[in-house]
Amino acid sequence: MKDELVQLLVQKVGLEKDVAQTVVDEVMEFLGAKLPEPYGDLLNKVMVGDEDGFGLDDAADLLGSLFGGKK
Numbered sequence: 001m002k003d004e005l006v007q008l009l010v011q012k013v014g015l016e017k018d019v020a021q022t023v024v025d026e027v028m029e030f031l032g033a034k035l036p037e038p039y040g041d042l043l044n045k046v047m048v049g050d051e052d053g054f055g056l057d058d059a060a061d062l063l064g065s066l067f068g069g070k071k
Contacts, residue, residue: 002028002047 002024009020028047032040 001049005047 005024006017006020009015009023010017013020015023024047028044031043034040035043
């Protein structure tokens with residue numbers, strides 16, 4: 001997904017690929033630092049395509065924490 005976002009910035013905004021990559025990296029770092037746990041880690045998993053991926057357990061944990069469930 002991260003690579004897709006870089007390509008989108010190149011195509012739609014006209015950024016050079018290395019600049020688009022830097023923008024995506026900076027935004028991910030910013031959001032990762034600002035989001036409470038576990039959202040920063042989940043964002044990274046989704047964007048980078050962690051080998052473990054973003055599975056049903058991750059989705060359940062995310063939804064549970066959004067609605068006041070266990071964290």
